[in-house]
Amino acid sequence: MMWYFSQKWQHNVALADADNQLTYNELVNAVETRRAWLADQKVSRVALFMDNSIEWALFDLACQQANICCVPVPVFFSAQQTEYLLQASASELLVVGPTQANTLEEVSKQTPFAKVLFQRLHPSAAPLLPAGTHKITFTSGTTGTPKGVCLSNESQLTVARSLASTIGLAQVKHLCLLPLATLLENIAGIYAPLMVGGTVYLASQAERGFQGSRLTQPQAMLSLISLQQPNSIILVPELLAFMVLACQQGWQPPASLEFIAVGGGKVSAALIEQARALGLPVFQGYGLSECASVVSLNTNNADQPSSAGKLLPHAQARLENGELIVSGNLFLGYMNQPESFYPTEFATGDLVSFEGDYLHIEGRCKNVLINSFGRNISPEWIEAELMASQCFRSVIVFGEAKPFCGALLVLAKADMPHNAIQATIDKVNAGLPDYAQIGDWLVSSEPLEQIEGLITSTGKPIRNAILSHFHDRIETMYEMNQCANF
Structure with missing residues (x-):
């Protein structure tokens, strides 16, 4: 049985976007039809180049079911980065949305699924991947050249299970504000809510007020949150700062909000406290792609606003000269870097300290x-x-x-x-x-x-x-x- 299906939720809405919604029963059937189509393509690596939508989630889950490696393509990557990603991963099939198809040189063909196109790609050689790689997530890095982080399905689901049990929101309604190619939103915004019978609303860039990775129409994002009345959202520090400013200028966050996770950079305790005083239930966490996303998180039951929270149940950590070394649930290695395969520990490059069980991020070693x-x-x-x-x-x-x-x-x-x-x-x-x-x-x-x-x-x-x-x-x-x- 698929991990996201339970008989008691079969009639609950699982996924929704501006055009459609699917119950858990319908979700299972929709994933199966896409799995079968992917299997017919006889490919090993599928790149997803689509805006946030139900179809993005369905093809991601279909790749899991088909045991095919999924390669999310961030819509905010430059044309050069996208080309590099596709060539480096040697993706054999590109599943693309209509808007993204218009940015490609080659003409895309229609799939059997509305608003989903595809291109056959013909890589000259397969990439060197660790065994069990089911997703390659690309981080842009400080040089701008994406680096492929290889993950197993199980490592991703382990993090999702930890989040679902630690946060403890049953049948949560989650609004995805970050691009789904962002691993954090993929795991914490889709997998974790589906594990508790939740509903995930997948808003397009236009609905979210985004252009690429930047918020260009902030009022659209506020209107979306007010309209959808979610229980949870995920923010990066810049979006949190914007929402605090919006509240100060009169915007009222919906009473439905129970959990706002913020990650992706250090946030001061003062800003966290300021946000909470304005009705934003903000909880800071910490993670990185090499650890399959989230490592630690504050919650309603264990909270120290100045920290990045306690380690999630799956994670272990130690310090070496002030640097955080993580073990317990790691990536399989970097694509085409066999010397990195199958690590038992990962040196994060982050300077940290512990106050009791709470993790405090001090900064980057190299900075x-x-x-x-x-x-x-x-x-x-x-x-x-x-x-x-x-x-x-x-x-x-x-x-x-x-x-x-x-x-x-x-x-x-x-x-x-x-x-x-x-x-x-x-x-x-x-x-x-x-x-x-x-x-x-x-x-x-x-x-x-x-x-x-x-x-x-x-x-x-x-x-x-x-x-x-x-x-x-x-x-x-x-x-x-x-x-x-x-």
């Missing part, structure tokens, strides 16, 4: 800066505190080998006066030790994502590129401060 007084400082910590002020769209903290930390700021409101910026910095500095305080700052007149090469396609800053781009301004800032203090 740690050492000031001219020899103090080790994690810039993410200071950035999270500054972002919690709601005054900045982006913050990059720097200060390697310098006497004090500086900050590059992108303002949330372009007309924010100098004295208001300084007042905000002063307020944040008051809560920081002297070595971590911001001594001076610069403002970028452009959002970082509008400057080519500074942000990955998933919205993460490429620090070295940013510091290089603003190098002259940063050096001038320090020189002026040195002269002033001489």
Whole structure:
């Protein structure tokens, strides 16, 4: 029997989008018809290049049933990244939505399923994959070149089971706000709700107000949440900051919301508390693709807002020189990197600490800066505190080998006066030790994502590129401060 089917839920709505909805009975039948069609194609690797929709979920589940490797293609990848993904994974079949089909050079053919097209691909050689690979999820990385993380079905379902049991929301209604090619939304937004008889609403980019990976029509997202009245959603820190601002400006979050998971970056405890005071039941977690997504999470029953929560039941961890080493449920290895296959532990690259059973993320090992007084400082910590002020769209903290930390700021409101910026910095500095305080700052007149090469396609800053781009301004800032203090 399929893992997501129970007789007691057979008439419940399992999946819904703007065009259709399927009960659990109908879901099983729909997955089976797609499994049979995929089996007839006689392929081993299928790439999914579609907007969030019922069909995305059906083909993902059909690949599981057919024992075919699923390769999600993020709709926010560049054309070059998409081409690389398809070639590197040697996908043999591309299942594509109508909108995405228009971006491809080759003409797509119609499948037996409405609004689903396909292309046969002809890879020259198969990729080197660890045995048991059922999904290849691509992370853009800081260089922009996607890296293929190989996962088994069981590793993904293990995380989903942990989430379902730990969060404890029965027959939850979940609204998917992140792209389904994002592993977190795939596992926590589809698999986990289906395990408890829940309903998953799959909104398109237009409904969500997104263009690629960016929120461009925020009012559309708020309207969608108000309309759908979900019990749970998943946010990245930028979306949480936006929702807090929306609440401050009068938007009322629906009373139906019981659990808002936030991950993908460090969030300050101040922002979490601020969100909760405004009626947003926010819980921070931590995870990464190499661990099949979520590793730790705060919940209603175990909550420390300053932390990323307790380890989920399937996960084990230890520290090595402050770095988090995870075991218990890992990826199978990186595609085409046999030296990475079948790990028993994974060094995350994240600096962490434990307070009792609660995991605290301090920053990335490679991002740690050492000031001219020899103090080790994690810039993410200071950035999270500054972002919690709601005054900045982006913050990059720097200060390697310098006497004090500086900050590059992108303002949330372009007309924010100098004295208001300084007042905000002063307020944040008051809560920081002297070595971590911001001594001076610069403002970028452009959002970082509008400057080519500074942000990955998933919205993460490429620090070295940013510091290089603003190098002259940063050096001038320090020189002026040195002269002033001489």
